[in-house]
Amino acid sequence: MGHLLGNAVRIAPADQTLVLGEGIETMLSVREAVPSLPVWSALSSSHLGAVLLPAGLQRLYIAIDRDPAGQRAAEKLTARATEAGIAVRVLEPRLGDFNDDLRAHGVEALRQHLAAQIVSEDQHRLKI
Numbered sequence: 001m002g003h004l005l006g007n008a009v010r011i012a013p014a015d016q017t018l019v020l021g022e023g024i025e026t027m028l029s030v031r032e033a034v035p036s037l038p039v040w041s042a043l044s045s046s047h048l049g050a051v052l053l054p055a056g057l058q059r060l061y062i063a064i065d066r067d068p069a070g071q072r073a074a075e076k077l078t079a080r081a082t083e084a085g086i087a088v089r090v091l092e093p094r095l096g097d098f099n100d101d102l103r104a105h106g107v108e109a110l111r112q113h114l115a116a117q118i119v120s121e122d123q124h125r126l127k128i
Contacts, residue, residue, distance in 0.1 A: 006050050006051060006052045007047075007051070007052070008020065008040040008041055008042050008043070008047070008051045009024055009027075009040060009041040009042075009043060010040050011024075011027055011028065011031055011038075011039045011040060011041060012031065012037070012038040012039055013038055014038045014040065014054045014057060015038055015056075016056060016057065016058040016059065017037070017038060017057075017058065017059045017060075017061070017122055017125075018038050018039075018040060018053070018054065018057055018059070018060055018061070019037050019038065019039045019040070019060075019061040019062075019063055019091070020039070020040050020041075020042060020048065020051060020060060020061070020062055020063065020077070021039070021040075021041060021042065021048070021062065021063030021064070021065075021091075021097075021098070022041070022042055022043070022044060022045050022047075022048050022063075022064075022065050022070060022073070022097070023041060023043065023044075023065070023097065023099070024041040024043065025097075025099040026041070026063060026065065026097045026098045026099050027039045027040065027041040027063065027098075028041075028099075029097075029098040029099040029101070029102040029110065030063055030091075030098050030110075030114065032102065032107055032110075033098075033102065033107050033110040033111040033114055034111060034114055034118075034125060034126055036125040036126075036127075037061075037122070037125050039063075042073075045065070045067075045069035045070050045072070045073040046069075046073065048062075048070075048073035048074070048076075048077055049072070049073040049074075049075075049076030049077050049080070050076075051077070053080070053081060053084065053086065057081075057086050058086060058087060059086070059087045059088075059089070059119065059121070059122065060077075060081045060086050060087070060088050060089075061088075061089050061090075061091050061117075061118070062074045062077055062078065062088065062089075062090050062091065063091045063093075063097075063098055064090055064091065064092060064093070065093070065096060065097040066092070066093060066095070066096050066097065067096070070097075074090055078090070087119075089117065089118075089119060091114060091117050091118075092117070093113075094113060098110065101113065111126065114126075
């Protein structure tokens with residue numbers, strides 16, 4: 001399988017904005033709700049804090065899971081990104097993760113929940 005540390009599953013290529021989270025199901029759920037957002041999956045909380053961020057990144061959204069490991073990984077990644085001059089915003093699910101939200105509430109409810117957490121510069125990406 002190769003070395004995972006520092007790498008991610010790149011579901012959509014990053015531009016100046018990137019949404020990064022743990023599990024592939026979580027990130028596919030975010031992508032389904034907002035298809036124009038570039039999303040990557042770190043595959044686990046331990047890998048989330050170590051993902052190598054792409055050059056030119058200006059805004060990083062961290063799609064957290066609601067558990068202690070996810071919180072710690074988001075804190076580590078936030079510190080690294082902030083140190084590199086990247087603006088960071090944490091996206092929080094209603095339930096355990098965004099896949100739980102999608103399954104429980106549907107795609108439109110997830111899109112609206114994400115819209116409330118996304119900065120004005122990226123609101124245009126919410127239009128389907």
